[in-house]
Each structure stands twice: as C-alpha cells, then as structure tokens.
Amino acid sequence: MTDDIRDPDLLARLEKARGSFVFDVERSHLRHLQEERDQERAKSTARAAELAAMPRDIRRRSIVREVIENEGPSPENLRFMPTPLAICGMPYRRLAHNELEYERTQGRMGVVVTAGKLRAPDGTRVQQPVPWGPKARLILSHMSTVALRNNSPVVDTAETLSAFMRDMGFEARGGRNGNINPFKEQLRALAACRMEISSWDGHRSAQVDVKPLDKVEIWFGDNPEQQSLWPTQIAFSTSFYEQLKKHALPIDIRALRALSNSARKLDLLFWITYRITRLNETLVVGWKPLKEQFGEGFTRDRKFRETFVDDLASIRELYPKLPIKLTERGLEMEAADKSVLSIPRRLIS
Incomplete structure (x- = not known):
C-alpha cells in the first residue's frame, strides 16, 4: 500500500x-x-x-517576532538613532501652526527642536513645521546608519524619493492617503530645523546647537519620481555628525518596521533599549515620570495608563524575554544584555 x-x-x-x-x-x-x-x-x-x-499591526508584530527568533541578532539588521533624540524625542503629532519650538527633557538630558524655513524654487522662504511622528524618526535612523557605516557625514541617496523610501523598507504610495507626501514633509522639516542638545549633572552643563542637515536640495515637485529636485547626497553637519559618532543608540530594523506606525511605541523602544542595557540593579519608574516622558496628548491618567499598557505589550510581543513588568508603582526593569533586544555585540558590519 x-x-x-x-x-x-x-x-x-x-x-x-x-x-x-x-x-x-x-x-x-x-x-x-x-x-x-x-x-x-x-x-x-x-x-x-x-x-x-489577527488585526494588521498585531499580525505584523507576530511575524516579526518569529523572524527575530529564527534569525537572531545580526549586524546587518542594526540601525542607529542619535541617543539624545532617541531618549528625549520629537513631537508625536504635528504641532499647531504657530508652535515653532518643541522641548523635551529626560533625566539630565534635554533636546529643543526649532522649526526653520526653506527657500522654495520660486525664491520665497517657506516656514516648515517641527519634525514630528514616526517618519521623522525613521528617516533620521536610516541616514544616521548610512553615515556611521560609511564613516562619513555624507549620505548617498537613491536616484528618486521612491527608491530612497524603498531603501528604508517602505513601498512608496502616492495619492491623497499615500505615504509619499508625509515623507516629503518630514524630510523638509528635518532639513530646515535646528536642534539644541544639552546635558547637566548639577555641577556642570554642556550644550551643542546644531543644524542636523547641511547643503541639501530638498524641495519636491508633485511627481514622486522627479529627480531634478532630489539630492544625490544628503550631508549631516559636522557638529551633528560628531555627536552621532559619540552617542548612537543601536536598534533592530525589524522592530522599527514592526512599530513604524507609532512614534510613541518607537520612543518607548528607544528608551527601554537605552535604560535596560545600562542598569546595574532593579529600577522602578513611577507612573508620573512615565506620563511626563510618554504622555504627550493625554490629560487623563487612566487613559494614559491604558495606552501605555498596550504600547508595552506591543514591544514585549517582539521581545518576550525583556525583564520588564508593570505594577501599581509603575514600570519595573531588571538589567539585561543587549541580546534580549536582538542587538549583537558587534555593532557595525
């Protein structure tokens, strides 16, 4: 038979x-x-x-978790964020049109982001918003990683905006509800803004004022494939690049893509990565400082707690071995090796 x-x-x-x-x-x-x-x-x-x-976002995280578990840590999957921006962050949502400065502090570190203007092709200077949302974070991470890998502040770009977006793992979609225009907006905002990065210890303080991007032709027409106004290179300013080389936070690209729809979840991942790999003993962060750090847009404590529980669960779906738990006191964290976040010892491939 x-x-x-x-x-x-x-x-x-x-x-x-x-x-x-x-x-x-x-x-x-x-x-x-x-x-x-x-x-x-x-x-x-x-x-x-x-x-x-499963709902779309949960399905994405579940798939990414399987990939991470099967493939493990890899230098090729690493991306980097400037640590001050990863910890202090940028706004989650667009600020009001008359709000041109944003400040956030965390511990003894602070970042102030000030919106700037760009010269349009017709000669007018056009006010840009303060960079905000997940796309600004993903763009900075992509360019920072390329700069560090090439050991140069100059980042060679793809031939078009669409190709540049594909390099970051996003398929460009046009139209009213597509992702092309939001990427354009954040690239312009990053090109125009200035940043004040500072730290203090009670006895001394240090401050660096930087314009992250230098010498970029970054005005776009309506055609997403237009090359004439798309730069072949984007250059970090010398001062920003030097800060990046000294203070870069490694993050797994697979996690970035899984959380790419939420600036708050990305910031929570950055913050956990920074804190948990530097601990020597158990740390409890109370609900009040958690809300100060991640509660932008919330007025009610209860609603913030509910959202924070969901956000943390999303990250634990990706990294179930994270030694983190929520209690009535707040967030309890144990020291952990970078491997629980799929970050290898060898950071630059």
Whole structure:
C-alpha cells in the first residue's frame, strides 16, 4: 500500500526502489517523511489561519517576532538613532501652526527642536513645521546608519524619493492617503530645523546647537519620481555628525518596521533599549515620570495608563524575554544584555 505516500518526489523515490532488496526499508522511511511533511503543512495552515484572524499591526508584530527568533541578532539588521533624540524625542503629532519650538527633557538630558524655513524654487522662504511622528524618526535612523557605516557625514541617496523610501523598507504610495507626501514633509522639516542638545549633572552643563542637515536640495515637485529636485547626497553637519559618532543608540530594523506606525511605541523602544542595557540593579519608574516622558496628548491618567499598557505589550510581543513588568508603582526593569533586544555585540558590519 502506498496511499500514505502522496508527494510526487517521494513516490518517485519509492518507484526507483521498487524491486530492490531495500524496498521495504525505503517505503517505511518515505512514510515517515510524508507524515512529517503532513504535520508541517497542517501546522503552517493553522498558523496562516491564526495570522489572518489577527488585526494588521498585531499580525505584523507576530511575524516579526518569529523572524527575530529564527534569525537572531545580526549586524546587518542594526540601525542607529542619535541617543539624545532617541531618549528625549520629537513631537508625536504635528504641532499647531504657530508652535515653532518643541522641548523635551529626560533625566539630565534635554533636546529643543526649532522649526526653520526653506527657500522654495520660486525664491520665497517657506516656514516648515517641527519634525514630528514616526517618519521623522525613521528617516533620521536610516541616514544616521548610512553615515556611521560609511564613516562619513555624507549620505548617498537613491536616484528618486521612491527608491530612497524603498531603501528604508517602505513601498512608496502616492495619492491623497499615500505615504509619499508625509515623507516629503518630514524630510523638509528635518532639513530646515535646528536642534539644541544639552546635558547637566548639577555641577556642570554642556550644550551643542546644531543644524542636523547641511547643503541639501530638498524641495519636491508633485511627481514622486522627479529627480531634478532630489539630492544625490544628503550631508549631516559636522557638529551633528560628531555627536552621532559619540552617542548612537543601536536598534533592530525589524522592530522599527514592526512599530513604524507609532512614534510613541518607537520612543518607548528607544528608551527601554537605552535604560535596560545600562542598569546595574532593579529600577522602578513611577507612573508620573512615565506620563511626563510618554504622555504627550493625554490629560487623563487612566487613559494614559491604558495606552501605555498596550504600547508595552506591543514591544514585549517582539521581545518576550525583556525583564520588564508593570505594577501599581509603575514600570519595573531588571538589567539585561543587549541580546534580549536582538542587538549583537558587534555593532557595525
């Protein structure tokens, strides 16, 4: 009986062995292979059905978690953020049109981001907003990583904006609800803004005033493939690049993409990465400082707590081994090696 052997390649092997003295041994072996394949297919079918039933963002995180677990840490998957911006951050949402400065502090570190103007092709100077949201963070991370890998403040770009977006892992989509215009807006905002990065210890303070990007032609027409107004290179200013080389926070690109729809979740991932890999003992961060750090846009404590619980759960879906838990007192963190965040020891490939 060969009904329990169905795959064509296994049946071909069975026929090849027919009539030989090892036929019975081969048939038993092929039955075992067929059983293993059937079990794997059933498992894959069940997993596909499970994923299909999940909401989109949860499904994305679940897939990324499997990839991280199967592939493990890799220097090729690393991206970097300037540590002060990763810890203190930029706004989550667009500020009011008359708000041209944004300040955030964390511990003994502070960042002030001031909106600037760009010269348009018709000669007018056009006010840009303060960079905000997840796209500003992802753009900075991408360019910072390229600069560090090439050991140069000059970042060579793809031929078009669409190709540049693909380099970051995003398929460019036009139209009213597409992602091309939001990327354009954040690139312009980053090109025009200035940043004040400071630190203090109670006895001394230090401050660096920088314009992150230098000498960029970064005005866009309506055509996403237009090359005439798309720069072949984007250069960090010398002062910003020097700060980046001294203070760069490593992050797994797979996690960035899984959380790419939420600036708050990205900031929480950055903050956890920074804090947990520098601990020597248990740290408890109370709900009040947590809200000061991540509560932008919330007036009610209860609503913030509910959202924070969900945000932290999203990160733990990606990294279930994180030694973190929420209590009535706040967020309790234990010291951990970078490997729990899929960050290898060798940071630059």
